[in-house]
Every structure is written in C-alpha cells, then in structure tokens.
Amino acid sequence: MGIATTHLPTTARRRPTPWGGYLTLLLAVAVMVLPLVWMVLAGFKGRDEIYTSPIQWLPATVDGSNYAQALDTVPFGNFFLNSAITTVIGAGLKMLLGLMTAYALVFLEFPLKKLVFGIVIFALLVPQQIVIIPNYTLVASLGWINTYQGIIVPGLASAFGTFLFRQHFLTLPASILEAAALDGAGHWTRLWRFIVPISAPTIAAVALVSIVGEWNEYLWPLLVVDRAEMMTLPVGLTLLQNNDGVTNWGVLMAATVLVTAPVLIAFFALQKRIVSGLTAGAVTG
Amino acid sequence: MTAGTRPAPTPGEVLPATASAAPPARPAPVQRKRRRPYRAWLLFLLFAGPNVALLVIFTYKPLLQSLQYSTLQWNIGSPVARPVGLGNYVDWFTDPTTPRIVTVTVIFTLATVGGGMVIGLLLALLLNRRLKFTGAARTIVVAPYVLSGVAVGLLWLFVFDPNFGVTSALLRMIGVTSPNWYTDPAWALVMIIVVYLWKNVGYVALIYLAALQSVPRDLVEAASIDGAGTLRSFRSIVLPLLGPTTFFLAITTLLTSLQSFDLIHAMTRGGPLGGTTTMMYQIYEEGFRSGRAGYSSAVATILFLALLLMTFVQLKYVDRKVHY
Numbered sequence: 001m002g003i004a005t006t007h008l009p010t011t012a013r014r015r016p017t018p019w020g021g022y023l024t025l026l027l028a029v030a031v032m033v034l035p036l037v038w039m040v041l042a043g044f045k046g047r048d049e050i051y052t053s054p055i056q057w058l059p060a061t062v063d064g065s066n067y068a069q070a071l072d073t074v075p076f077g078n079f080f081l082n083s084a085i086t087t088v089i090g091a092g093l094k095m096l097l098g099l100m101t102a103y104a105l106v107f108l109e110f111p112l113k114k115l116v117f118g119i120v121i122f123a124l125l126v127p128q129q130i131v132i133i134p135n136y137t138l139v140a141s142l143g144w145i146n147t148y149q150g151i152i153v154p155g156l157a158s159a160f161g162t163f164l165f166r167q168h169f170l171t172l173p174a175s176i177l178e179a180a181a182l183d184g185a186g187h188w189t190r191l192w193r194f195i196v197p198i199s200a201p202t203i204a205a206v207a208l209v210s211i212v213g214e215w216n217e218y219l220w221p222l223l224v225v226d227r228a229e230m231m232t233l234p235v236g237l238t239l240l241q242n243n244d245g246v247t248n249w250g251v252l253m254a255a256t257v258l259v260t261a262p263v264l265i266a267f268f269a270l271q272k273r274i275v276s277g278l279t280a281g282a283v284t285g
Numbered sequence: 286m287t288a289g290t291r292p293a294p295t296p297g298e299v300l301p302a303t304a305s306a307a308p309p310a311r312p313a314p315v316q317r318k319r320r321r322p323y324r325a326w327l328l329f330l331l332f333a334g335p336n337v338a339l340l341v342i343f344t345y346k347p348l349l350q351s352l353q354y355s356t357l358q359w360n361i362g363s364p365v366a367r368p369v370g371l372g373n374y375v376d377w378f379t380d381p382t383t384p385r386i387v388t389v390t391v392i393f394t395l396a397t398v399g400g401g402m403v404i405g406l407l408l409a410l411l412l413n414r415r416l417k418f419t420g421a422a423r424t425i426v427v428a429p430y431v432l433s434g435v436a437v438g439l440l441w442l443f444v445f446d447p448n449f450g451v452t453s454a455l456l457r458m459i460g461v462t463s464p465n466w467y468t469d470p471a472w473a474l475v476m477i478i479v480v481y482l483w484k485n486v487g488y489v490a491l492i493y494l495a496a497l498q499s500v501p502r503d504l505v506e507a508a509s510i511d512g513a514g515t516l517r518s519f520r521s522i523v524l525p526l527l528g529p530t531t532f533f534l535a536i537t538t539l540l541t542s543l544q545s546f547d548l549i550h551a552m553t554r555g556g557p558l559g560g561t562t563t564m565m566y567q568i569y570e571e572g573f574r575s576g577r578a579g580y581s582s583a584v585a586t587i588l589f590l591a592l593l594l595m596t597f598v599q600l601k602y603v604d605r606k607v608h609y
Contacts, residue, residue, distance in 0.1 A: 021416050028408060029425050035483070036429075038451060039440040055454035097336040104332035109325040116333055123344045125596060127544045129565050130585045133354060133572050134347030136361065157339035187328060216433040218547045223573065234435040238551060241439065249443050259436045267431045271424045274431065278488060279495045 036260075043067065043254035050249050066254035070240060073251070076258065078229045079236035082148075086221070086232060087214040090152045094214075095207050098161030103191045105162070106169040107177065117166075123159040129219065136223055150224040151232070155217070161206050164280050168202045169195065205277030208270060215263060233259045348589070354582035361578045373583035382559060389474060390543075390563040396478045397485070397542040402534055404482060405489025406527075412490065413497045423494065427487035434484065434547025441480040442552050470560020473553050477561050480548055485541070489534055496530035497523075536599055543592060564588045 042050065043066050044059040070076065104110070105117055135154050144150030176198065180190040196203065218234045225231050228239065240255050241247060267274060355373055359366035377383055408426060412419045429437060444451045445466040453463035464472040500523060543565060549555060555562035555570060562570065564584055572581030 018414070018416065021411065021414050024411055025416060025418065025422050028411065029422050031483070032425050032429060032487070035440060035444055038444060042443060051449055053449070054457075055449070055451070097339070100332045101336040104329045108329040108332060109322065110329035110333075111326070113329075116337060119337055119340060119345070123340050125540070125593065126344050126348060126589070127540065127565070127592070129544055129546065129568055130589045131344060131347035131351060132568070133361065133578050133582055133585070134350035135343055136573075138342075138347070140362065153339075154343045157336055157343060159340065162336065187332070212431045216431075216435075216547075218433070218435055218550070219569070222550075234433045234547070237433075237435050237439065241551070247442075249446070249449070252439060253443060256436045256439050260432050260440075263431055263433070264428060267428055268424065271427075275424075275427065275491060278427070278430075278491055 036264075039253050039256055039260075042249055043257045045250050047248070047250060064254075066250040067258070069248075069251045070255040070258065074236055074239050074255075075229055076236070076255070079231055079233045082151075082230060083215060083232040083234075085148060086151050086217075087211055089148070090156065090214045091207060091210045093152070093156055094158045094161060094210055095203065097156065098158030098165050098206070099191065099196065099203070101158065101162040102165030102169055103187070103195065105166050107190070108187065120159050120162050123157065124163070128155070132219070132223060139224055144224065146225055146227045146230045151221050155214075155220060161210060164202070164206055165199070168199055172198065201273075201276070202280065205273050205280055207277075208274045209277035212263065212267075212274070351582045351585050351589075354579055355586050357579040357582075358577075359579040360576040361572065366579070369579070373580045374587070376580065377583055377587065385559060386562055386564060386567055389559075389561065390565075392474065393478060393481075393545070393561075393563055394539065394542050397481045397545075398535065398538050400478070400482055401486050401489050401538055401542075402531065404486050405534075406493050408486065408490035409493035409497055412494050423491070427491050429484045430488045430491075432484065434545075435551045437484050438480065438548040438551030441476075441483070445476050467553075468557050470556075470558045473557055473560045477548055477552060480552070481542070481545060484548070485538070489538065492530060492534055493527065496527050500526050532599070536596060539595065539599075540592070543588070 041057070041059055044062050044064075045056070046059070046065075049056050049059055101116075101120065105113060105120075110116065139145065139150045139154060142150075144153070172195065176194055177190065180194045185193065216234060217232070221232045221235050222238075225235060228236065231239065237255055237259055240252050356368055356370055357366040358369045358372070412423050412426070447453055447463050447465045447467055450463075452466070456463045466472050466476045543563075545563065546565060546569065549561055549563065549566050550569075553561040555566045565588065568581050568585050568588070570581075571577045571584065
C-alpha cells in the first residue's frame with residue numbers, strides 16, 4: 001500500500017498520452033487481425049495473384065469465383081446443416097444434463113452425493129483422445145458410423161457445465177427455494193420455473209461456450225464420419241485441402257472464410273456473454 | 286448403469302411416500318424428506334443418473350478398456366487380437382522414435398503453456414491499463430480462441446507458405462531467406478507453436494485480466510507504468526495475488542495443450558519426418574492410420590498416467606503456495 005500511495009501523485013502529474021501503450025495495443029491488435037484479413041483477401045485472389053513473387057497483397061478484383069468453386073467442389077450446404085444439427089442438439093442436451101445433475105447435487109438428497117460429484121469432476125481430467133479407440137469400437141458396433149447420434153452421443157456428458165452450474169446454484173438465496181417448496185412445486189417445476197430463470201445469465205454464458213466447442217469439434221467427427229454428406233464444417237474443410245496435389249489456396253481460403261465468419265459474427269455480437277462464460281470457470285474455480 | 290451405483294429402491298419406499306402425501310399442508314420440507322429417503326434418492330438418480338451413465342459409458346469404461354487393449358496386438362475392427370502382455374509398453378520404451386516424440390511433446394507443451402502464460406499476462410497488463418479502446422482490443426484478442434482449430438491451421442499454413450506466404454515475403458524484405466516451414470522438422474514445430482499461441486493466448490489474457498481487475502488498481506498501475514523500480518513491486522505484490530489464477534491456468538492450459546490435434550492435423554499431419562508428432566497425435570496415428578490400436582492404447586495409458594502425475598504435482602505444489 002505504501003508504494004502505491006507514494007507513487008500516485010507522481011504518476012498523476014506526469015501523465016501525458018501514453019503513446020507507448022497505444023502503440024503496443026495497436027501492435028497486439030494487428031497481430032490478431034492481419035492473418036484474418038490475409039485470409040479474406042486470399043479468398044478473392046485468382047491463382048495468378050497467389051502464386052506470384054514478389055507477393056501481391058491485394059486482389060485486383062473482388063469476385064466470388066473461389067467461393068463458387070468451393071461450394072461446387074464439396075457439399076458445403078450439407079456441412080453447414082450437419083454442423084448446425086450436431087451443435088444445437090449436442091449443446092442443448094449437454095446443457096440439460098448439466099442443469100439436472102447440478103440441481104440434484106445441490107438440492108436433492110443422496111447418500112453418495114460426494115462420489116457422484118467426484119465422478120463428474122474427475123472426468124474433466126480425462127482427455128477425449130485417451131478414450132477414442134474404445135469409444136470408436138463401441139460406436140462402430142452400434143452401427144452409428146456416419147450418423148448424427150454417432151457424432152453427438154459420446155461427447156454428450158456434461159462435466160464442466162455441471163461443475164459451473166453447481167457453483168452457481170450454491171450461491172442462490174435459500175428463500176427462493178423455500179418459496180417454491182411452499183408453493184407445492186415438484187423438483188422438476190422448481191428447476192425450470194424458479195432456478196433456471198434466475199440463472200439465465202450463467203446458463204447463457206455456459207451455453208455459448210459449449211456451442212462454440214461443439215461447432216469447432218474436429219477429432220471425433222473426423223473419426224466417425226467418412227461420407228462427405230455427413231461431414232461437419234471443420235471435417236469437410238480438410239476435404240478441400242486434399243482435393244488436388246497442390247493446395248488451391250484461393251479456394252481453400254474462401255472456404256475457411258465460410259467456416260470462420262459465422263463464428264466471428266456471433267462472437268462479436270455476443271462477446272460479453274461469451275467472455276463471461278469463458279471466465280466463469282476461473283473465477284469460481 | 287446407475288442401478289449399479291446403489292441397490293435399487295426397495296418396494297418399501299412406496300409406503301412412506303403415499304403416507305406422507307396425505308398431510309400436504311405441513312410446512313417443514315426437511316422433515317418430510319427424512320421420512321421418505323428412498324423417494325428422494327430415486328429422484329436424485331432420475332436427475333443425475335443420465336449424465337453419470339454417459340460419463341461411465343463414454344469416459345470411465347473406455348478408460349479401463351484402453352488399459353485392457355494396451356495388452357493386445359490388435360487392429361481396430363479386426364476380430365482377432367493377440368495378447369502380448371506388457372509388450373506394447375516395452376516396444377514404446379525401446380522404440381527409436383520414442384525419444385523424438387517425447388521431446389516434441391515436451392517442447393510443444395512447455396512452449397505453449399509457459400509461453401502462453403507469459404504472453405497472456407503481458408497482454409492482460411496492457412489491457413488493464415487506463416487506455417481508450419481496451420474493451421475493443423480485448424474482444425479482438427480473444428476472437429481467435431473461438432475459431433475452429435482446423436480453419437486457423439489452414440489460414441496460417443498459407444501465411445507460412447515458403448514460396449507465396451506472408452512470412453517469406455516479410456523475411457525477404459529484410460534480406461533473410463525464409464526457412465522452409467513445410468519441410469524442416471524444427472521450423473515446422475516452431476510454426477505450430479506460434480499458431481497455437483496466436484489462437485489461445487487471448488484466453489489466458491482474458492482470465493488474467495479478470496484476476497487483475499480484482500487487484501486494487503493502484504497496485505497494478507504502479508507496477509505496470511513506472512520503470513524498473515516497480516518491477517520489484519510487481520513481482521512481490523501483484524504476481525503473488527495472481528497465484529490462484531496462475532494455478533488454474535497452469536492446469537487448464539496444460540490439459541488443452543496436451544490435447545492439441547486440430548492444428549497439427551490441419552497443418553502438418555505430424556510431419557515433416559515426425560517433427561510435429563506429439564504423443565497425442567501418435568495415439569491417433571497408431572490407432573487409426575497404422576492399424577496398431579493396442580500400441581496406441583499403450584501410448585494413451587502412458588500419457589494419461591503422466592497427465593495424472595503432473596496434475597497431482599501441481600495440486601501439491603500450489604497447496605503450499607496459495608496459503609500465503
């Protein structure tokens with residue numbers, strides 16, 4: 001404390017515009033943005049503008065032929081649809097499971113509650129890759145290869161979400177639940193009519209983070225899908241990469257824009273909620 | 286699955302349940318719960334059971350199965366498996382490529398976890414300063430974190446193109462010949478690490494920033510604005526306050542770093558010459574490309590044990606550190 005108070009007057013007096021700070025800030029932003037700009041520009045470049053030296057920074061014309069070719073070469077519509085379906089159902093069910101488990105852990109009675117909580121928490125330590133072979137064998141034996149349930153079900157269990165919801169539920173005022181109990185509401189009603197509405201910000205934040213996670217999921221859908229029409233966007237994107245011997249960067253970058261743009265737009269629109277979802281784990285943990 | 290956790294509720298539970306349904310006006314829910322525990326337990330199982338069942342089926346059971354598979358010489362989908370005992374483990378420890386794979390894994394992990402925390406903290410200190418536009422800058426810095434790893438890998442692969450990429454053009458401007466990021470194993474690893482940091486450093490910055498904002502502002506300002514004198518005050522005041530955050534990040538970023546697959550698969554497929562094959566990538570390669578699912582399971586088991594050990598050490602170490 002002593003340090004801060006003795007320094008305050010001095011820093012306040014000699015504090016012109018901190019150009020150094022702004023320069024560093026600009027640099028950091030540029031490093032983050034320029035690769036994305038480069039991707040967008042390349043999406044508009046013809047072959048001759050890409051395979052040229054010295055480098056040509058800007059495309060001569062803005063035309064969508066790379067986009068047309070990307071949409072032509074692979075079934076992008078299917079990719080979008082598959083990504084949307086697996087993301088919505090996967091993230092939705094995951095949230096449901098997380099909310100129900102957290103509710104049980106906080107508000108219901110069970111002698112082995114600690115064990116159940118332990119099972120949920122320890123699962124956070126098991127990387128998905130460690131168990132891909134047994135899971136692949138199981139999914140294949142169920143005939144779930146190239147199906148939505150094959151993509152969705154193995155990753156459905158909620159560990160992190162349950163943990164966050166539990167943390168949040170523990171902070172809720174007891175009076176609300178007492179009111180609900182006096183109301184004669186059953187537990188299912190208490191969860192949806194009392195707990196969920198007052199937890200909306202937390203739920204939205206966690207939902208957004210899990211939506212982003214599902215949308216970007218790569219390894220598992222790569223393993224369980226080999227038919228192009230069942231592929232999700234990230235998996236389908238690598239299909240373009242392999243199409244001919246030499247990578248056609250213009251087309252590939254156009255496709256990459258198609259994959260990243262929806263997420264970027266959603267992120268900038270909802271950044272406050274997403275950011276609080278990302279920090280939620282650190283603050284409570 | 287859940288039934289195995291606990292003996293199934295006996296028929297006896299029906300009786301107290303119906304009996305207590307008669308006087309509904311009693312305002313003591315706690316007492317009522319105690320009088321019919323089985324009903325409450327059943328409710329718990331209905332709420333938590335599905336999730337726990339999924340965890341058991343798709344996380345815990347496969348964890349044990351993986352252990353069992355690791356003692357087999359077996360290919361995925363093949364009906365025949367030959368038991369080899371600890372043969373796969375012996376093979377892994379004596380394989381000439383193992384030292385390289387372990388080295389790549391360690392370098393990648395240290396560089397991404399350590400580098401990520403240092404750069405992330407510096408970014409957080411910058412974003413915590415009283416500057417305009419820091420809100421927008423924070424959003425931009427975090428943006429790559431939400432993008433698909435495959436998309437990020439591909440766009441950076443183009444940036445690093447040795448002939449037509451941005452890096453080669455920039456290096457040529459200052460008279461340096463670009464290394465061949467595609468064919469040189471060491472430079473390929475550098476490339477993957479750079480891209481990983483670009484994608485993930487915003488998350489670390491975000492978490493540190495949240496922590497910094499709970500530190501009294503004057504302390505941080507004094508530390509980050511003034512020069513050398515306050516570097517010490519930063520080290521002795523701000524950094525200890527960030528201890529729990531650093532601990533949280535050390536565990537979470539270690540887990541994510543060890544699981545990296547998207548970037549490596551999109552950019553190098555573990556190559557060139559195995560230069561970017563981490564243990565995690567080896568699990569995929571051996572299991573799904575080389576038809577050695579047993580061997581792959583052995584690598585998975587070794588990696589998981591290593592991960593447990595590291596987490597345990599971290600927990601131990603920080604247990605002492607957080608109680609200041």
